[in-house]
Structures are given as C-alpha cells and as structure tokens.
Amino acid sequence: NYTNTHPAYEKLVNNETDLIIVTEPSEEELKMARDAGVELTITKVVNEGFVFFVNVDNPVDGLSLEEIVDIYSGEINYWNEVGGNDHAIIPYQRPVNSGSQTGMLSLVMKGVPMREPLTEEMIETMGGIIDIVADYDNNIDGIGYSYYYYANVMYYTPDIKFLAINGVQPTYETIGNGTYPLMTAYYIVTRSDADEETLHFKDLLLSSEGMKVA
Numbered sequence: 001n002y003t004n005t006h007p008a009y010e011k012l013v014n015n016e017t018d019l020i021i022v023t024e025p026s027e028e029e030l031k032m033a034r035d036a037g038v039e040l041t042i043t044k045v046v047n048e049g050f051v052f053f054v055n056v057d058n059p060v061d062g063l064s065l066e067e068i069v070d071i072y073s074g075e076i077n078y079w080n081e082v083g084g085n086d087h088a089i090i091p092y093q094r095p096v097n098s099g100s101q102t103g104m105l106s107l108v109m110k111g112v113p114m115r116e117p118l119t120e121e122m123i124e125t126m127g128g129i130i131d132i133v134a135d136y137d138n139n140i141d142g143i144g145y146s147y148y149y150y151a152n153v154m155y156y157t158p159d160i161k162f163l164a165i166n167g168v169q170p171t172y173e174t175i176g177n178g179t180y181p182l183m184t185a186y187y188i189v190t191r192s193d194a195d196e197e198t199l200h201f202k203d204l205l206l207s208s209e210g211m212k213v214a
Helices: 005-013 027-035 065-073 099-109 126-134 148-154 172-176 196-205 208-213
Strands: 019-022 040-055 142-147 160-162 183-191
Touching: 005 019, 005 027, 005 183, 019 196, 040 099, 040 126, 040 148, 040 172, 065 099, 099 126, 099 142, 126 142, 126 148, 126 160, 142 148, 148 160, 183 196, 196 208
Parallel strands: none
Antiparallel strands: 019 183, 040 142, 040 160, 040 183
C-alpha cells in the first residue's frame, strides 16, 4: 500500500495502518503525532544519501555544502559564482512535509531560511523535480534534490548528474561507509502500542535476511 511520505505518517497516526517505511518525520509530523496522543517508534533500517543533481550538460560537477545553503537561501544566484556558466540558477524546491523537503531542512539548511520559490520552482513530486531538471525546455540551469536510491534507481534518467558535495561523490560505497557528507536513512515507524503481529513483521525486516533485501 503505497503513499507519499506525509500521507503515510497521517495513516499511521490515525491508526489506519500498522507500519510504514519512510524518511525521517518532519517537525509538523512529530507535532501531529503528539497532538493525537500517539508516540512513534522510529527504527533505522538502511543508510541513504541526500543528493543534489543538475542537468547532465551543466558544467558544474560539485558544490560545497556552504554553496548549496547559499544558493537556496538566495545568497548565490548565478552559476558563474560557483564555476559555471553566466546563467541565473533555478533552484527547484519541494513542498513542506514531503520527504525531500524534510531532508533539505534538517540535513542542509539547519535553520537557515530558504528563499521564497517562484510558482514554477515549487515541484509537487519527487519524479517531477527530476524530470524538470533533466528536460526543462533543454535548460541546463536547474538544480534539484532527492534521495540517492530514488533518483539513481527508482526514477533513473541519464539526463541528470549527481553533484559531489564537499568533494565527495554520492555512490553506494560512500553512502554505505558514511563518507558522503549528507547522510540520512530510511526508517521503520510504528506506533508505540503496536501489536504483536506488527512487531514480529518488524523483526523480520530487521533480521539478516531482511537486511539483505534492504
């Protein structure tokens, strides 16, 4: 039973489902649970990397974390400020409470306000932000963000390239060993009052066989 991240948390809090496998909860999702009197149990399953990508024809291959923050806060506005073309940067964003936006705020911005996006810069879906950077009127000026497995496997396109962050390229190896700078994870989340059947299924997911699948 698949939903996007926020609806999954809503269903869990509303006791419509027993277990979800998701990215970390946002502050709003944690508050939603508290307001409903629900305590969440959050268990890490597997490492993941939070990644930035540009059109494959963009000459920029990497950025520092500080440059990423400056781009999304509005301090850097042109690619030639970071070694690219003399074009305005189009910094695409995701909606609040999407898994990608939660990662962006907690892992990257860390309290620094993001610039107000233009209407066309706010992209509703994870696939949509990849599509628009890959083939937005043949424009090479966009930058977007997602999770490595999703962008590299589930919604792969050869028309984007992942940026190295602080000189480290996101790969299975660098994410697996934690040398990539923007590390996150996927989590099993249950209610603290989960029944025995749910906990048994969770144990199976966390077993050696389950971890091989993950």
